[in-house]
Amino acid sequence: MSGLLVRVISKKTHNGKLYNAKVQIQDIVNKDTISVLTQENVLYEGVRENDMETVMPKVDEDVRVVKGEHRGTTGRLMERDKKRNKVRLMLNNTTFDILEMSQDDC
Numbered sequence: 001m002s003g004l005l006v007r008v009i010s011k012k013t014h015n016g017k018l019y020n021a022k023v024q025i026q027d028i029v030n031k032d033t034i035s036v037l038t039q040e041n042v043l044y045e046g047v048r049e050n051d052m053e054t055v056m057p058k059v060d061e062d063v064r065v066v067k068g069e070h071r072g073t074t075g076r077l078m079e080r081d082k083k084r085n086k087v088r089l090m091l092n093n094t095t096f097d098i099l100e101m102s103q104d105d106c
Contacts, residue, residue, distance in 0.1 A: 001066055002026060006036070014044055020021035022055055023047075056080065056087070056103055063089055067105040075099070075106075 003061045004025045008018040023036035023044070031049045038044070056077075057063050075089040078098070087106060091097045 001004050001064065002028065003071070004064065005064070006052040007055050008036075008047065008051055010048075013047055013051045015057065016045070018044060023052075030040045054104070054106070056106075062092075063087075063106045065089075065099075065101070065106045067092075068101065077106075 002025050003089065005022055006025060008021050008023060011019045013019065018036075018038070021038060023038050023093065025034060026037050026043065027035040033045070034047045034049060034052075035043060035045045036047050036052075059077050059080060061077055062074055065071055066075050070091065073091055075091040077087060077089050079088040080103070081087070082103075085103050086100055087103050088098060088100050089106065091099065
């Protein structure tokens, strides 16, 4: 999703220049053609989906759901269990639903 903050986990991406860097997704053409913007405002194109992982915010910060039936919605991260790879969040919708899901889903 455009606007997401991700971390580059591949040492091969752009000759290692982006390794372990937090970047923001700017444009997605397909899985092999993603444009990202660094914190220094440098645009890189051609980053692959498999070369990135989502960055999980801290508890009590906003998070966006990227997979499943609530894809695209935002919420507040309430709890994070790294050992079980689970999070609990309260959606920013009219009913303030509380969901438990995989960290990979948000």
